Amino acid sequence: MEDSVTETQVLTRYLRQAGFNVVSVTSGEEAHIKLQAKKPDLVILDVILPGQSGFELCREIKTNIDTKKIPVVMCSTKGTDADKLWGSMLGADAYISKPVDQQELMKIINKFTLV
Template sequence: MTTILLVEDSLTETEVITRHLRQAGLNVISVTSGEEARIQLQSQKPDLVILDVILPGQSGFELCREIKTNTSTQAIPVVICSTKGTEADKLWGSMLGADAYIPKPVDQQALMQTIQQLTSVY
């Protein structure tokens, strides 16, 4: 089963995105901060990471850069999912290694298409 690591500090967004993913038959692990995400990434490698940009402590952009520069996690696709949807934000995410950028509120169909494109197991 495909496992998605969802890094989102909003309980409402977590519930909505988790519901979309589980309806598609995906396993979801959700955490609320970059620190929790790092701990999770050390113990279990997900098939894909969905990252909010605005997180407590470290930003999603910073975490994306960490994931993509670490040899043990750099192959994991990263999707940034944020209300910060300007072209500058999308470009910055891309420069830091994000594989895709999805604006909030999340469109279920766009999310599923993106996951399908980035994972071979879905």
């Protein structure tokens, strides 16, 4: 889930090139609906989102019995050590700063998934 259409397109392209199926959403509400319908292998969240923050959504994913085992990767321009620590405290499995480097993204994702 990403707040920028351009970033969404870039991330989607990287992931599809690596063989992943990608489902994009534009809000926390839409994410909740998609998560109830089908559990993804991995969730990538921006910190800054319309309505609910990515941090809040991460916490909800990680405290829900049905979704807590889904790896969450935070992806944001907010890349300070404090942001990374906060993401970790809320359950994020990894944190990557923007602009996203394709190799770094794939390295992180491959820790959690198999194509």
